[in-house]
Amino acid sequence: QVHLVESGGGTVQAGGSLRLSCKVSGLTFSDYSMAWFRLAPGKERMFLATITRSGDFTLYEDSVKSRFTISRDNAKNSLYLQMNRVNPEDTAVYYCAATPRASTPTRAGGYDYWGQGTQVTVSS
DSSP, X not given: OOEEEEEOOEEEETTOOEEEEEEEESSOGGGOEEEEEEEOTTSOOEEEEEEOSSXXXXXXXXXXXXXXXXXXXXXXXXXXXXXXXXXXXXOEEEEEEEESSSSOOOSGGGOSEEOOOEXXXXXX
């Protein structure tokens, strides 16, 4: 059974940093492209970043490109999202997602497995 478990969320002050983790089990992690999405109250699920199986290519949504960094450690079956200079608009539930496709989809429908999410709250 496939499990994606996010952690690292919490409350952080505006301008601060947070590192999210996603631990994956039940599949061969290195065979899956991975991504981070978020869902804020009253908004649609938003693509943030994606990374290829080997980690040699990443793609970001423009509004987070200069502040967020996606990375992975295939030896640890883990995905990460480093969030810097956060602001209240970053408040949301953050989800990791996995796809066996070699490409790096930016649509939620392109991913087959999802975690339960971790809440990030940015206070002003």
